[in-house]
Amino acid sequence: MSFTRQLSEMSASELNDAIDDTNFPQAHILSRGRNNSVCSTSSTSGTSSLADRVPTAQPEEAIPQPQGTPSEEVAPLGTGNQRPRLILKTNGSSPDSDGTQPKTPMTPRTSTTPGHEKCTFHHDLELDHKPPTREALLPDMARSYRLLLGGLGENPDRQGLIKTPERAAKAMLYFTKGYDQSLEDVLNGAVFDEDHDEMVVVKDIEMFSMCEHHLVPFYGKVSIGYLPCNKILGLSKLARIVEIFSRRLQVQERLTKQIAVAVTQAVQPAGVAVVVEGVHMCMVMRGVQKINSKTVTSTMLGVFRDDPKTREEFLNLVNSK
Numbered sequence: 001m002s003f004t005r006q007l008s009e010m011s012a013s014e015l016n017d018a019i020d021d022t023n024f025p026q027a028h029i030l031s032r033g034r035n036n037s038v039c040s041t042s043s044t045s046g047t048s049s050l051a052d053r054v055p056t057a058q059p060e061e062a063i064p065q066p067q068g069t070p071s072e073e074v075a076p077l078g079t080g081n082q083r084p085r086l087i088l089k090t091n092g093s094s095p096d097s098d099g100t101q102p103k104t105p106m107t108p109r110t111s112t113t114p115g116h117e118k119c120t121f122h123h124d125l126e127l128d129h130k131p132p133t134r135e136a137l138l139p140d141m142a143r144s145y146r147l148l149l150g151g152l153g154e155n156p157d158r159q160g161l162i163k164t165p166e167r168a169a170k171a172m173l174y175f176t177k178g179y180d181q182s183l184e185d186v187l188n189g190a191v192f193d194e195d196h197d198e199m200v201v202v203k204d205i206e207m208f209s210m211c212e213h214h215l216v217p218f219y220g221k222v223s224i225g226y227l228p229c230n231k232i233l234g235l236s237k238l239a240r241i242v243e244i245f246s247r248r249l250q251v252q253e254r255l256t257k258q259i260a261v262a263v264t265q266a267v268q269p270a271g272v273a274v275v276v277e278g279v280h281m282c283m284v285m286r287g288v289q290k291i292n293s294k295t296v297t298s299t300m301l302g303v304f305r306d307d308p309k310t311r312e313e314f315l316n317l318v319n320s321k
Contacts, residue, residue: 085268086302141169178247190234201225212249220278223318227270260299271302
C-alpha cells in the first residue's frame, strides 16, 4: 500500500498522533536563530523519514536498541546550517499480505461487506468503492439524478432537463476529480536539492471543494508555508497539492491537515504551516444563512508548532496585503 493511501486512511486525530516532534528543539532553543539548527539525517526516537517510511512485519519492541548506539547520536546545535526534518511516527506493523491480493484497510466498506466480495478498490477512506474508471459511474449517476429530478416533482423529459442528469453526473465527477490524483503523479519529480533554509510561503491559493455533509460547495483560499531542509518544491506544485485534496468530498478541518502532511511527505521540511479560509454554502444558503461568515482552520507542524517566532512570522506574511 502506497504511503499516500496510508495518509488518506488516517483520521484527523490519527494524523495528529502520527506527527513526531520529539526530534525538534524546544522553542527557547530555536529562538536563538534558525541558522543554529541542523538537519538530522538519523532518527533520535526510533522513527524514520517520510521517504523511508516502510512498515515492517515485526513490532518495534521486538527490535530493542541499546542506549548509546551510533544511531542515537545527533550533531549538536550550532555545528551546521541545517534543521531537523519533520518526520512521521511508524506504527511498526503492517497487515499480512503476500503481495498478490489488494490490501483492505479499515474503511466503512471492505471486501467482506455483503455485496462487495469482488471489489478490489477499497483503499481510500473517502472513496470506499472505486470502479476500474470513474467514467464508468456516469450511467448510474445520471439515472440517480433523473430520479432526483422526478422526486422534486419535475418532469425530467421536458426540454430544459433532458440532458441535465448527464451534465450533473459529469460535473460531480469533475468536482471530485481529486480521487483520481496521487501526490507522486502531481509532483512529477519537481523536488529540487537547494541550499535554502528560509521560509517559503505561497498564499491565497484559490480552493473549491464540496461539503461532504450536504453536497454543496465551499470555497476560499489556502496559504502554505514551509521551512526547507535542503529540498524545495516547485511553487506550482503547492497549488496542485491543494487541488488533490480539495477536489473531494471534504470537511475543511481534514483538508487543512491533508495539505500539510502532503507537503511534509514531498520535501521533508523542518516545519509546515497551512491556513485555510473558507466560505461554506451550507451556512450561507440554508440553516443559519449567515452570508458573511468565514471559517478559518490552520495546521502547524514542526518548528511552526514549537517556535512562536516562526509561527508569528508566517502569520504576518499571510495576513499582509
